[in-house]
Amino acid sequence: MVAKKNSGIKESTDSSTTIEDEDSKEEFLVADRRKQEIIKLTEQLITTITGGDYEAYTKFVDPQLTCFEPEAFGNLIEGMDFHKFYFDNVLAKNSKSVNTSILSPHVHLLGEDAACIAYIRLTQYIDKAGLPKTMQSEETRVWHRRDTRWLNVHFHRSGAPSAPHK
Secondary structure, eight states, rough: OOOOOOOOOOOOSTTTHHHHHHHHHHHHHHHHHHHHHHHHHHHEEEEEHTOHHHHHHHTTTTEEEEOOOOGGGGGEEEHHHHHHHHIIIIIIOOOOOOEHHHHHEEEEEOOOEEEEEEEEEEEEETTTTOEEEEEEEEEEEEEETTTEEEEEEEEEEEEEEESSSO
16 A cells, blocks of 8 residues: 655545535525524514613614604604604503514625615514404515624515504
8 A cells, every 4th residue: 555645735525526615605604694693683673672672772773774664654764763752652661462573584695794684574462452463564674784783774664563552
């Protein structure tokens, strides 16, 4: 038996695997991790909304947040004042017995520092009569990473308002 000297070339045991394939797999894994991160951030953001926690909410959103939502009747909302009104007068009072689920999230990565997520949001709550109710809305959120922090910079919600009518 003759021992072969290693010439510094990495040999693959799978002749069909190329360096490009390995790079593609790594890129896919990185992209998948970023998509999961956007889903998790969106879930955390929704939790601050259903919990009526404005202070926590502001840590997830850009101060110049823009949005279209049912409460705005088709108008583009800019900034935080519109949202603070709902946190102060509606969401904090409705935060008991509310459960929100994000269904079928789909994330588009828009480069290294931007992403868009679209999903169905189901909100379950107990109405004034003590009966369980469910509302549905369709939402899209745009996230932008600034420095090391992701911020929600825009959202569009169709369907039900974010606060249940108890």
